[in-house]
Each structure stands twice: as structure tokens, then as C-alpha cells.
Amino acid sequence: MRIKALSFLHVQLPLCLFALAGCGGPSAKDESPNGAPQAGILSLSPGWNTIEPGGETTCSRGDPFKYFVRPGTVNRLVVEFRGGGACWNATTCSVAGSLFQETVTDEPAVVSQQGATGIYDHENPDNPFRDWHHVYIPYCTGDIHWGDNVATYGEGSQAVTIRHKGAVNVRAALGWVYENVPAPEKVFVTGCSAGAYGSIMWSAHVREHYKGASVIQFGDSGAGIITESFFRDSLPSWKPEGVYPTWIPGFEPAELARLSSLYEVIGAHYPDMRLSQYNTVLDDDQIFFFKAMGGGGDQAWSDAMKASIAGIEASTANFSSFLAPGSAHCILWRPEFYTVESGGTRLVRWLDDLVNGAQPPSVACDGC
Template sequence: MTRTPLILLAVLALVLAGCRSTNTASTALTGTHTAMEWTRVAAPQGDCHCADGSPFAFWERRADPTRVVFFLNGGGVCWSAATCAFTSTDSEGENDDYAWNLSSVDPGNRSGMFDTTHSGNPFADYSFLYVSSCTGDAHLGKSVQKYSPQLTVDHNGLANGTAAIDYLAAHYPDVKQVVVIGKTAGSVAAPLYGGLIADKLPKAQVVVFGAQSGAWPDNAKFNTDILGTTWGAYAAMPGWAIQGLTVDRWAVPTFWIQAGRHDPELVLARFDFAYDPHAYVEVTNWTHGDPTGLLALTDANEKAIEAAGITLHSYTAPGADHQIFEPDKFYSLAVNGVHLSDWLGKLVTDDPPADVHCTQCGP
């Protein structure tokens, strides 16, 4: 393939949601395809910042300008003085619950989906925008919370994420397909970001693939107290995202419904391990502490979404695993004879594939 020039202007003139962006780059080349070559797009000014006020940034891999993966990384979530504390347990900038700045985030050249030299990678030639959460709000928040006299947290995820969307629209004006991929907490926001991107780029096909949040429940207290009050997400959304829903009914599963109703051309899909222990940790307060109920919750959520008239393509794998995008099992994982990487390849290139669901799911 033709190598895209990788050294961008040191200072970009574009203003992104009040944020001025600058880029730094590194390069590598392996095999037939160009390996991941990340450019850091820093946004040190304006509305873009992390939970502790430190600068926000995202990363870019420039390849095919007509096909882009918009990757919403995880980063954890928080909603209390205990979970939102700026105290490190393993590395600077994050605790066991969430990352409050980006000091420990570096995409690097990874394996799994990020190994763009792998012959089975359906995204080998795609450009990438890699957006990490550093605000504890699943890329959705617009709220400043003083949890204690010593702890004030800026749940600023929506401004950060929409800055990356603005960058996508400005730098990929001829894009034909955007694949929004959300990982763990990033998958919570994935369908809403699909709708936001479709609004910005109406000529592009938008595919949404959210992984590992299928068990997040419709819980009126969580919807009101966390999504509504703590994170301020409900009030920050465009009208279509909350249309017809009071805050107590605005739940993570309904994000898929609202996005699908807003833009019926969106291709919507999800992935989950049946008994993902990390998914369990994030929803345990709202599922009465029963990890064996995760698969039932995931299946019930999908049923409710489809009962609302939305087509949600799905791939449910057995077991209590967690990571899927970075490890090599991105290629080796197969359920009922269907490899996940092949299933994704069909999702973005052909008519969407049939759902895949484990028969022996094993807790």
C-alpha cells in the first residue's frame, strides 16, 4: 500500500470545541501493511481536559482517509469520593476504578486489533482515532463535582469526545465509512457517538460496535443519580438522544434505541463475554451482587432493544474473560465455528452477519 505521510504540521490551526490541537508522531513499517504509527493530537486549551484539569489528548493513525475507526477506549468510571479519588494504586494517573488523567495512556504498537500487519485484520488499512476516557464518565459527562473538600472532579468526557469528532470531520472530509468501536466503559457511549458522528458526516456509513457493556442495566436510580446528576450527561445530550425519556428512564440500553431511531441507517452491533468479571464489577451495585445474572441481563437488554424496533447485531462468547481488542485472541476467538475477526469483517464490508451466541456459555 502507499504510505501516507506521517509528520503533520507541528501546530494545527483548527479549533476543536475550544481546544487547539498539536501533533507529534512516530513511525514503523512491518510486512505488507503499515504498522500502527500513532500521532498524539494534544488539546491543552479551552474545554478539553481530564478529571484533574490536566490536558486532554487523543491519538491518530493516518492511513486510508475514506475509512476510519473511531475507537472509544475504556478508562473506568466513578461516582463517589472513594471511586473518584486521585490516588494511584499501580501507576500514576489512575486508581482501581478509573483513569483521571492520561499519564498512563499510550496506545503504542499493539497486538490484536491494533496489529495492522496481521493478514486477518479487517481494519488493517483503516485510519484510527484513539480516544481514551480520563474523566470517569464513560465519555458522556458534563459536570463538575466536589466530592469532598479535597476532591473536585471534572466529568468532562463529552467535550473531550466531541472535540475528537470535530477533528474527524475536519481532517477526513471524504470519509465513506466510520466504524465506532467502544471498549468496556467506552462501549457505553458508542451508540450515542455513532449518532453524533452520523450528524457530522451525513454522507458516511457509520457502524457501531460496542464491546463489554451489554449487562449494564436499566436501573432508575442509576439513571437519575449517576447519568443524570453526577455526570450531568442527560442534560448535555442533543434532543434526539433523550427524546421521549425522563432521566429515570434514560438507561444505557436505551442509548441503542435512541441512536437507532435517530438514524435508521446506523449499523449497530455489540460483543460480550457471557460472564465478564470486570463487567460484573462495574454493574454489581445495580444487579444485587449476582455475577451469575450477567448473561441473563445481557440477553434481556438485547431483547428489549430489538423489541423497540432496533436491529442490534450481536456476538456473545462463553466464559468469564475480559479483554478482546488487544490480545491475539481477537483472531483466535471462535464461537459456533465463527471467528470474531471474520464476523467483524462481514459487519463492515457485507450484509451484516447473523448473530452469534454461545450455547455452552459456562460461568
């Protein structure tokens, strides 16, 4: 495993906070003023650090996988799953590079492509997560962070091999997290698009490991509206079985044809968790993939999305949703993270309540 410090987005804090050599302060194993043991994450350089786990981790074409860690100043942790598209047959996997990023760049995509906006703006006093540790898990396998398979699609010269190893990559990242952030007070598990599916599935694993932590999940623009044919014929190509929370009584893999069942089962088993979703009423990207799976048009997706949310709300007391107007896909990284509102409620305030106050009620835009 290799760790490299990146030279950008450094927070302006005394280096001694991170127990670096020569500070004369507490080591990473010493206790903090409140008695909680200091985590190994505090020995990293300020700003974003690149971790190259090696081993069996990989991207879709065999390129190396890496993830990024930014130490904070409070004993709270963001675990974020990068978004992107997916591929599941010869048609989609032949153009995999246009659907999701097949390699991990040398710096977090949130910096190189999207800038320090949204949740990554650590200077914004409105950011509920500005002081938290942040682990950013990239996505380069086309399997919504669930897969553990090497699949070949097509034949002859048209054949393409995809390493659907998202679950392997996540396990490596979480293994590091568990060792280096041993007892966080709170954990915010999130991600947009494909990362939203990673967030709900892996939130159960995070909660099972951190039995003393408050775990909050926020799925950004991943409502899970799929077709029966996709679930039956395509999802198996990823071999996601190894990531299923099979220790939860009542979990039935066949029920994953409705992603809502995953929210319902996890929410019932861990009533102290807070689960949530954010969607726009006519999300362009989610509609695109629904159509690619053989689904209907814009309104069919929107109606199914709203029905799915209503079903989770009816069965899961610890679930809340935020339905916004428009067709934009993902909000976490956008400047609008701080301004978007629905039903008179700003998302950033709603999220602050979700992680720091009483669980907020679901909200929806007027006319949605």
C-alpha cells in the same frame, strides 16, 4: 492545538502518500484517483500522532487531555473510545485512580500497555481495519465519555474534586475529525468498557454529521446493566444532558435507565446504521461495577445482560450481538480478537461481515 508525531508503529508506506513536504505529489486538498477529496489527516506523519487540543479539555484532576491519530491508506475511519472504569460518589471517586486512568500518557495506551495486537495489528491481513484511518480518544474523566461537570465528593480533608469533562474532550476530538476527514466512505465507531457507552451515544452525532457515510457502531463489553438507584442518584453527577441526541424524535432521557433504549431509538432513527454489541457471558469487570452500584451477583448480571440484548434484537432490525463464553472483559485489543468464536463463528469474520457485507445475525455461545 499542538500535533506531535510519535516514533513507533510507523507503517511502511511511501511518504508521498501522506502529502509530506518534498514529495512532489498531491497536496492534502487535491483529489484522490476516485475523485474523493483528500483529507487533512493525510498530511500527518505515518504512524501515531499526538494532538493536544488545549482549550477547555481536561482530565479528571486538571491534567492536559490529548488524543491520537493514525492516518491510513483508504477513505475509511475508525473512531475509538478508550475504556476504563468510572466514579460517581465519594466512595468510588476517592479511589478514582484505581478505577480508570486519570491522565493521558505520551503515547497511545494501545502501544505502551497492550502492544500492537488485536485491532491495532496493522500487519495482520485478517484485520478488517488495517488500512483505515484511526482516531483514538483516551479516557481520563470517569464519566463514560458523557460528562460535562466539575463535582466535589465528600467533605473536609476527605473531599475530592473530579472534572467530569469527557463530553468536552470528545467534542474537541470530533471537531478535528470532521475538519480533517471531511467525507469518509465508512466510519466504525467503537470502544471497550466505558468506551462502549461512548461509542453508542456518540455514534448518533457521527451519523448526523456524516450524512453520506456508512456508520457502523460496535460496543465492546458495555451492556449497560445498571441499577435504578445509580441512574437516579449517581448518573446526574456527570451532567451528561449535553451529549443526548435530543434531535431524535422519541428520545426520552428517563429511558436511559435501560441503555437498550438508546440502541433502539438510534437504530430506528438511522435505519441505515449498523449497531452491535460484544459481551462475554460472565464479564468480570461489568459484574464488578454492577455490584458496586448495588446490583446482584454474577448470574443476576448475566441474566439481565442477555435480556437486554434480546430486547434490542426484538425491536431493532439493524442491531446484531456477539455473545462469547468466559469472563474476559474487552476484546478489541487482545490477540484473541482473531481467534475467539461463538456458535461456530469467529468474531473477526463476523465483524468483517458487519462492516463490509450483509449485516450478520446475532450469535451466542453454546450453553450461554
